[in-house]
Amino acid sequence: MxxxxxxxxxxxxxxxxxxxxxxxxxxxxxxxxxxxxxxxxxxxxxxxxxxxxxxxxxxxxxxxxxxxxxxxxxxxxxxxxxxxxxxxxxDETIFVPYFPFATVPSLADCRIIQYSKLQELDRLGPGVDLSSYKDESGNPQTVAFEFNSWWKPVRMQMAWDELHLLKSLPPHPNLLRLDRVVLEDVESRVIGFTTKYIPGGTLDIQNIPFRFEWLQQLTQVVDFLNLELGIMHQDIALRNLLIDPDTHKLVLFDFNFAARGKDRLIDGRDDVSGVVFALYELITNDTHFTSIPSVGSKYRHDPMGDMERYLNAPNQLTWPDLPTPLEYNVPYEVGKTLDGEPNLVTGVRTRRVAMELGQYCFHWERPRQSRLLKKMKEAENSM
Incomplete structure (x- = not known):
């Protein structure tokens, strides 16, 4: 919830x-x-x-x-x-111009799932649901469904980059990778993606003893991301670390703030510092460092060393830039000019304006979770 x-x-x-x-x-x-x-x-x-x-x-x-x-x-x-x-x-809701799957060739080789095929099980947090679906063989799959329903320029960029990053990640035992791209059912527009669901919760809510092997796994996966792929996670924290109950391995997820090379690199949020403070919190239960928005950067103090290795990683991940939505090129009227002519503008618009222009709008509205839980309980009792 x-x-x-x-x-x-x-x-x-x-x-x-x-x-x-x-x-x-x-x-x-x-x-x-x-x-x-x-x-x-x-x-x-x-x-x-x-x-x-x-x-x-x-x-x-x-x-x-x-x-x-x-x-x-x-x-x-x-x-x-x-x-x-x-x-x-x-209605002041801003229109979110989701891209038709057919217009994003960089995702063409991804497995897909229609939104209507997902069954909501729980709401894990803002923009993340626990869901299930049946795969092509009829086997049930439990997944985390991440979506971007609320328009903000930075959120559109983050959603685009995270989806492509996850799609590009090579297999690794300590990384949570892409499962499927989620498409809405009317025009097959990309509205989110799913990843494997690992039960048990993140390390910030689990009361389990620290294991030294997790330190080794975390440092190794950070080195792999930074020095092999040229990716900086930038949000290494206990809330983004899971322990897979099947393998007992540490798993890093949530690449919302990830940087690719210098692109979206945030000063003071390097992964080395993140590892240090995450482990300090895990061992001591002292959480006061989590309130500090940025901490000292190893890379900042060694510009010719690790930063150079990071920027020249041998297997850097690449993906296309976020394109301008075609809907933004369609003008709409905002008042009148001094001459009484329609003042036409392009770009961001409200949902009601987009609908007036005949542009397709996906509606996310849903019942409150308490009603969903009641419905699920009634269904269980009727079985």
Whole structure:
């Protein structure tokens, strides 16, 4: 189940006047990772003071009771609901232009699975579900389904890079590799991917004794990534380390922040430092280093040594750059020019604008997880 503190994310808004004036009308958009929907909250600056984040706490109180059709909720200064709206014009969800599988030749040799073939079992976190499907032989497969349902430029880039990185990884006992590319059912657009599901949880929640062989496996897989493939994971942490119960080997996953050579390289997030602090936390249970966003970089202090080896790795992984979605080239009207002519722009657009233009929009909205669990329990009892 998605942790309550991770469920909501404030996605901006606006003030119709001075934000410091408590009477100024305001609206805040909040993304719900459980129901995969955007909800607009409307009120005054008194209940939505700038930079306070009250909108998340407010929505959390009633999100599970809203109809799926609700797009906006109006509140009074005491936080009480005074109205709801199902008007599509209130929908601030940004259009996510997923690429048709046929237009991404770099993925042509990947195995695929239709979204409708996945059965949701649990929601592991924002953008990650526990799912199952039956393969071509009818054998059940349990997988982690990772998807990008919420538009942000950096998230589109991360999703593109991670999918291609996983697809390009050579077999390795300590790396979680790509299982299948997930396509939506109408136009076969790429909406995510699956990886093998390893039960038992990550090392940050398991209470198991440290084994020295894991240190050896972790350092070896980091050397393999850095010095053989030219890949920097940049998020080595206990939450991204699993122990495979079948092999008892350590497995590294989650390449969201991975860099390829200098591309997306973040100063202070090198893998050597990540290994040191992850092992320190595992051995001592001291977690205070996890709150430090970046730590000293071995590579930064040795620019002609390990960094040179990393940038000149002999088997560097390559994949094409993220293309501009064709939908972005289609202009849409935003107001009028001074001459009264339509002001046409291209690029990012809201979902409602894309739909007005006849562009295909995949809808992620789903029931709250508590309803899903109830449905599953009722199905079990009826068997």
């Amino acid at each position: 998605i942790k309550p503190e991770e469920r909501f994310f404030s996605d901006g808004g606006g003030y119709f006047g001075a934000a410091e004036n408590p009477n100024t009308e305001a609206f805040l958009n909040v993304w719900d990772w459980d129901q995969l929907r955007m909800v607009k909250l409307k009120g005054t600056a008194k209940i939505f003071p700038p930079d306070e984040g009250h909108e998340i706490q407010i929505l959390a109180q009633f999100a599970d009771y809203l109809s799926p059709e609700v797009r906006a909720v109006t509140l009074d200064d005491d936080g009480l609901i005074t109205g709801v709206s199902t008007d599509p014009d209130e």
